Amino acid sequence: MIPELKTTINSEFLKLENLIIRNSCEIEQWFRSKWLDQEAPFYASVDLRNSGFKISPVDTNLFPAGFNNLNPQFEPLAIQATTIAIEKICPEASKIIIIPENHSRNIFYFKNLLSLTEIFKNAGLEVEIGNLDSSFQKTEYDIENQKIVIYPLKKENNKVFIEKDGVKFTPCSILLNNDLSSGDPKFLKDITQTILPNTSAGWFNRRKSNHFKFYNEVAKEFTDFLNIDEWLINPYFDVHEDMDINNEDDLKIIAEKSEFLLRKIKDKYTKYGIDHQPYLIIKADAGTYGMGIITIQEPSEIMQLNRKKRNKMSTIKDGQKVSKVIIQEGIHSEEILNEAVSEPVVYTIDHYVIGGFYRVHTSKDKNENLNSPGMQFFPTPFEQSCLMPDQGRDCNDPPNRFYVYGVIARLALLAAAREIYG
Amino acid sequence: MIPELKTTINSEFLKLENLIIRNSCEIEQWFRSKWLDQEAPFYASVDLRNSGFKISPVDTNLFPAGFNNLNPQFEPLAIQATTIAIEKICPEASKIIIIPENHSRNIFYFKNLLSLTEIFKNAGLEVEIGNLDSSFQKTEYDIENQKIVIYPLKKENNKVFIEKDGVKFTPCSILLNNDLSSGDPKFLKDITQTILPNTSAGWFNRRKSNHFKFYNEVAKEFTDFLNIDEWLINPYFDVHEDMDINNEDDLKIIAEKSEFLLRKIKDKYTKYGIDHQPYLIIKADAGTYGMGIITIQEPSEIMQLNRKKRNKMSTIKDGQKVSKVIIQEGIHSEEILNEAVSEPVVYTIDHYVIGGFYRVHTSKDKNENLNSPGMQFFPTPFEQSCLMPDQGRDCNDPPNRFYVYGVIARLALLAAAREIYG
Known part of the structure; x- marks a missing residue:
């Protein structure tokens, strides 16, 4: 079973998927050349989101759990x-x-x-x-x-x-x-x-914004190679540092940056005829476990954050204080399995994709974070490997969908490799 | 489906299988240390035979066909x-x-x-x-x-x-x-x-006896490591060079060497209480494709070879003349699938076991060569990988049987590596 996309696939996105499937051989060469003198993280899991007009990594975990879900x-x-x-x-x-x-x-x-x-x-x-x-x-x-x-x-x-x-x-x-x-x-x-x-x-050392800085680099190289708009695989983001969530001035800056990002996203939505509501994820730059995360659709929401949401934003795992946030374009999860929002998670060992599963969540909205504390999800293992695209079939057929997941996950892996090994 | 062994498993052989399954972790380390500074053949297929008291490679092909059978x-x-x-x-x-x-x-x-x-x-x-x-x-x-x-x-x-x-x-x-x-x-x-x-x-350069000389070496290292009789995985053999199958003196020498080998085999059969009839395979040392092969149970058969059998022995593929033979202990095929003799074939790429299949032959006797010209066989793919022994299960359960195949095949691969790369 593979989730259905509950949205019309955007024509530009279809072009991207087709490019990936039709050029799988060249893409494998491209990856080979990249790994030639780049050590890979020992293992990783990459959370992806697929909105039918965009597919991106949203989290690259270098100490992956969940091997039992494969x-x-x-x-x-x-x-x-x-x-x-x-x-x-x-x-x-x-x-x-x-x-x-x-x-x-x-x-x-x-x-x-x-x-x-x-x-x-x-x-x-x-x-x-x-x-x-x-x-x-x-x-x-x-x-x-x-x-x-x-x-x-x-x-x-x-x-x-x-x-x-x-x-x-x-x-x-x-x-x-x-x-x-x-x-x-x-x-x-x-x-x-x-x-x-x-x-x-380790997360004491990593910063999400640093990871996405390297992901920017990798996504650009890859989309230049395929000659397609980088935005299709890369969410916009910005950061705000040395901040205190309870300080009005900091909130104002975040609101301004959010407005700028939302405008850029809306331009892309207009360009590609996408009628979704853009949104942003604001999260602790050093955060993990879905703590310290809020979602907004309008910059004004920032100024109206209630105490509960501010508290939610202010501390992350092990009680660490949040002093830097990343403001990132939200990717709608449009993959639906058994009427539930599903998020693919791809696993790698060395630079090889070894499988994955869907994090299937019945009680969450498609714009919400699917890896938040206390959440229950149903893991649904990928039925096929991510290694065998089939040029003779539609680019959304299972082997091709899985191959695309594997490609995007490896871009995130390459970014993580540059991030931790330079 | 996995073939049944149509014979009581010999207790010494059971000990070998148990040693392999229980020590799989150490065996993987052993292989790792061996491959550390030994280049592996790019790819290979290894034909195995399992008699329930002995398991051995009988052919190591460095240009394998049959990938469609996996x-x-x-x-x-x-x-x-x-x-x-x-x-x-x-x-x-x-x-x-x-x-x-x-x-x-x-x-x-x-x-x-x-x-x-x-x-x-x-x-x-x-x-x-x-x-x-x-x-x-x-x-x-x-x-x-x-x-x-x-x-x-x-x-x-x-x-x-x-x-x-x-x-x-x-x-x-x-x-x-x-x-x-x-x-x-x-x-x-x-x-x-x-x-x-x-x-x-290439076979213009390889000699079966040379391969088995290196296999002797590897089998000894491996069985020393496990502290068990090397004979359980290694067939006796001898060679006769500069010969002409139509020359009586050459036949006499082959008969003498055969007698000596049969005596050694009988000693082992006695030692382990095996009541099978020992036999020998005599084949062109440079032969392939099952050409130039005869089977004997008594040395006297050598002297009585008829013209047809002598002709069969005298030329191999592409009309090459046979001037050297290898006389090798025959391994009984006791694996039976759908009432047919079955021979496992294990495939490797680099030094990794990637799968295998059974060559299932309905019209041949268990002592005959299953890879002879014009033969028809039914390929039955291995249902499981050769990488996952299960210590909690009987050593003849499928995952364990496949693991043992993979181990013996890798011993042959290691021998082939030393043979072609030194």
Whole structure:
């Protein structure tokens, strides 16, 4: 099952999709040339939105969870890509410790850890899970007849390890599945083992605006290559720094910037005959987990923000204060599965697309953020791989739609690679 | 569907299978360390035989056909592995010419070419097919609504090309899907393009005994690593050189060597309580396509070879004379699918296992060669990948059986790598 697009596909967008499908061979060469001297993030998931007139990445996660939501049929693809990544980065590795989110007790997150463990084991690595939190005690969970044990991380001679049945398990490499939004962990500062990905990919260090600055660059190179309007895959954005959400002057500046962005978007809508209502997403530049996010359609809404919304904007995960926001063109989610708004999420290991799933949400509006706290979604795995476009078929047929997802996700991945490795 | 083993599994063999499944993680590390500084053949198919007391490669083909017989579900795995191989060997390549078998007009072979074309296109290479035969004229075939065009190869300034609609198509690389059993092609001698695999992998240059010499080496390293009898995965063999099948003295020597081998095999059968009848395969050392092969159970049969069998032994493909034979322990095929003898064939690209199929033959005996001229077989694709052993299940359950196939095939691949790259 693949979601339907609940809107007429815009002719310019159709042109883009057709260009991508018909030129898949050249696009693969283009990507190959880009990765030639660019290290890829170890793994990633990219949230996409498809409005039928525009498709864009909205979030590029470098510590992806949700591996349990992928189609088991394509697990071999993940295993093969992991084998390749390990061969490149740490070929002599035989053991790895996964560092999970500190405080998660979410059964779905544990399933993600089980899936990751399985993939790494099949790629030839012994895997254990070690929690970074200094107060953590060894904990065992039963997840649908599978046992998962999380150990407290220990350190000695600049090497982290866990103790299992009284025996030290000292890995060659460490896989971070923790987005480090609460800061650069001192515990990992002086260790000599390989950390995948590097801690600099953590949210304490990343800025959404920085990611989208690099995405601008990549999107321009790609659309120049295809000779089509960059806007079709790239949302406009602006930032406002050193701000306080409770300061009227800051709100005024945000409102002005919003007005300017909305005008630019409306011009594009007019140009392409799009009759949707443009909107903006305003979010903490260092934010994650859908916290610190508001949606507006008119600049005036900024000045009228009530206390609740201001509070929502002012803090993000782990209580961090928001001092910089990114104001970004909203992409309407027009993909509908079982009458529910659906957002594709594409997974990569090294620079290979290994699958994806739809985040299907029944109670949200198409303009809202689908990855917000406490939200419930139904994951629907992609039924096919993202690697096999079919030139003989309509560009919205499943293999072609999935291929387009894979292409846009890889553009975001390339942006993330430049962002964290330069 | 997976074939049944029509024999009681020998306890020592069960021990081997269990060792492989339970130690899959260590085995993957072992392979990783082996490939660290060993280039892999670009692609290969490995014919295996499983007798329930022994599993071995019987043929390692470095110009594999039959890609059309693989499970389409795992095509993404082939695409990903091809992408990786291209990135390693010729990352700047954008065009490739496949050189097929010279004279094949077999519809299944054309389907193989279509499958290969599809895989390479999805890995980002423009593909054309060019025939090496100097007298070849451009030919178009319709294969189940798909058009396949084979062009005559041309050469200019040390580069081969084909002419398509009056336009030169000059590739960066050439993929050989022609086993070169008729000799080292002069046409390719001085060209500057990358040839995959190198022409030295051609049958004009390879010797079965040389391959099995390297396989001896690899099998010993692997079984030392697992601490189990090497014989369980390695057939005994000997060779006889500078011979003429019509010379009595040569036949005598072959008979003596056969007697010695049969005695060694019988000792193993006694040791492990195997009540099968041992047999030997005698074949041209440079042979392919199942030509020049005979089967014996007693040394005396050698001296009684009739004219027909001697003739069968004396020439191989393209009329080459046989002057050296390999005398090899026969492996009984005990895998039975729909009451037919089945032989697994495993496919690799670079050093990654990308799938396989069973060659299912209804009219042959289990001790006969299943890849002989004019033979008809029913290809049955592997239903699962060879990458996901399941320690929680019996070692003959499908994912585990497929994993064991993949391991043994990779041992043969490693032997082939040492054979052609040193």
